[in-house]
Amino acid sequence: MVQVIAAELVWTGERFEKAVHITVDGDRIVSVGPAQAPADVRLPGIALVPGFVNAHSHAFQRGLRGHGESFPAGKGSFWTWREAMYKLVGEISWKQFRATCVDAFTEMRAAGITTVGEFHYFHHAVAEDYGLDRVVLDAAREVGIRIVLLNAYYNTGAIGEPLQGSQLRFRSASTKEFLTQMDALGKDLHTTQSLGFVVHSVRAADKRDLGEIHRESKRRGTVFHMHIEEQPLEIEQCREAYGMRPMQVLLNCAEVDDKTTMVHCTHTHPEDMMMYRTCGGRVCLCPLTEANLGDGLADLETIGHVALGSDSNNRISMLEEMRWTEYGQRLKTLRRGVHKEAAHLLRHATVEGAASLGIPAGAIAPGHLADFTVVDLDAPTLRGATPDTLLPALLFGTSEEAIAGTCVGGVWSLKRDA
Amino acid sequence: MVQVIAAELVWTGERFEKAVHITVDGDRIVSVGPAQAPADVRLPGIALVPGFVNAHSHAFQRGLRGHGESFPAGKGSFWTWREAMYKLVGEISWKQFRATCVDAFTEMRAAGITTVGEFHYFHHAVAEDYGLDRVVLDAAREVGIRIVLLNAYYNTGAIGEPLQGSQLRFRSASTKEFLTQMDALGKDLHTTQSLGFVVHSVRAADKRDLGEIHRESKRRGTVFHMHIEEQPLEIEQCREAYGMRPMQVLLNCAEVDDKTTMVHCTHTHPEDMMMYRTCGGRVCLCPLTEANLGDGLADLETIGHVALGSDSNNRISMLEEMRWTEYGQRLKTLRRGVHKEAAHLLRHATVEGAASLGIPAGAIAPGHLADFTVVDLDAPTLRGATPDTLLPALLFGTSEEAIAGTCVGGVWSLKRDA
16 A cells, blocks of 8 residues: 655654655655655644664563662662562563553553564463463554564573573573574564564573574574673673673674674773674663663763663653663763764664664665654644754653654554544 | 542552542642542542642743754853853743743643742843743743742852843842842732742852842741852852852851752762751752753762752653652662652652742642642553552653643642543
């Protein structure tokens, strides 16, 4: 089906333009140009931007919202939060898991997110059935969000240690079993679904397995993601075990390229980052989660390509992720404008996210997926904005009330009749 | 008029309670207790919390949203932002000023704010007419928001320097003229309006005038607010002029008490803060603005009573101000729970704000003003919350979509029929 779309304003990569028509055939944009033919989809009072790409999510952690925020001993940390998360993992049924995924994905669409990179390590509903892998895909399908299932290999509880307790629900017994499951998952994916390879962290796999899975990912041409250097303790333990920092381990056993994304890099050594960046490696930051967990602030100026993720989904807002990406750096450096303008921030949530997930999205341009975030120009929080100030007004001054809906692969979902 | 209000949940200071009736007579709460008589106002699916108090606002700066966020030279700062602000001041008409105030106050109510402390230094529409003072009050009245007009004395452009250019629209020619205008303003205030005294900053008044205005404020029993130590440059210039830091100047020429609020204190020396705190002095932080301007993070653990303000109104969200008050400290200390629980954060936006502004608000308790923030328990972002997890879910996991409206002095304004 061909649709000609006429919105009041369209973000064409560097600015908002008026009187632009977008022609969509099926799930792809085929042309973007001056208004000509009568439009099929008329959107007055609406600006279209590329659909937000959430490059790192653990959907089930939406179930922890409001939990783990009391500190009777006055000593909360990432690790006490992890205990709360493990408790949830131990208790949740597959039905609750599915409902929580649906809630998280629904909230994402309301926040303008059209693609989620679901970093998925919670595999087993019963014994080692890998039942929850399919449940995540089904939940995304129900909500109509595009998903890249970043499926995780999780084999050890800490470096050289067996999995324990709740962690057993994450278990891949071997790389062979893991690859077999990847093959099975790949067989009947919907057009809005694809797969990526993950090793959970250097804590969760030995070096040999990490290398093997990265190689296999490369052989298949898919993306590879891993958590890295979010907490100083992880770095210390890795140095004790291997005499190297986690990023050095990665560089040592994998041929990093631009399909590789490391998530967090909060405490990555500048020399390691330089090396990683030289290889083309990408980074995903998760400002809301990294602030909530007290991880710290990565040094954005040393990093090359940056995507953004909602991670723990304690709050789901790409707008807030974008502004606090910049605000965190302003607070760290006491300067304004680490990003020279809002357009750079938008790239993190669109172009860079899409590249990190290996999908042709993130831009309103021919050949790209017809994924749009629909901005409500009548939102009171956008009052007074002009085409020139709209993007910074949106990114720094608004929240989800300014999002009127989304379009995923040419299929619209608007909060109100437009 | 007496109203008996039955909401599903009511925040009674330390927890949410069910089956509680609030009785309101006119604009005051007269009792809070077990449900008995049939209620006049039934609010199923609603939780009531004390109305948010925004203790520091410059409403007209709402007009800068989306402006001043491009940095072609890559060198933005607080001071370049101030130039953009002065440009707006130079250009704006009284009609635009009024419309911008109405926009800002309307957005505040949508964000659950029931009282604004309007730190008002932009006095003159034409020549030195003080015409905009009344315009601010009228705009607040139109919107129905409670206002404490924190009226500012602004006499010098920098220490010992005359006012220049746009700054002339802020001018008080003398303390005598300023006090005369305060008297005039005090004559016909609405019941939702009161006055507070302000000296804009140590940049804007000499020590003698600062001392005189603080004394006069004390004599009249009103609150006193001043900007302080937001930027290192202000501290340097003050040391050059007086051989003291701004906080030392204040302590030197004013008898600080618990009616005194210093706004920002981003770079306040711990010894000065200790002294200030010992006198009972309060602090107002503005996390969103301080992040936007690259000011830095105050050391919350050294501060006593903390209120919160939306300041530049680039974004108006007390929920985001609350969570980033805590998140900023987590990022600074790499620990979680500088506030032991969400209830402490809520106090900043309610009890402490009200105390800073000198009004009997901030709590749902007898004798307090009937000012409520109305929380929509059906908001998807609150799905799964229980009375125990509702507050942290609200503060860390939601935005304005979870605010169903406000009640100011017994007068309700709900976004939808409830």
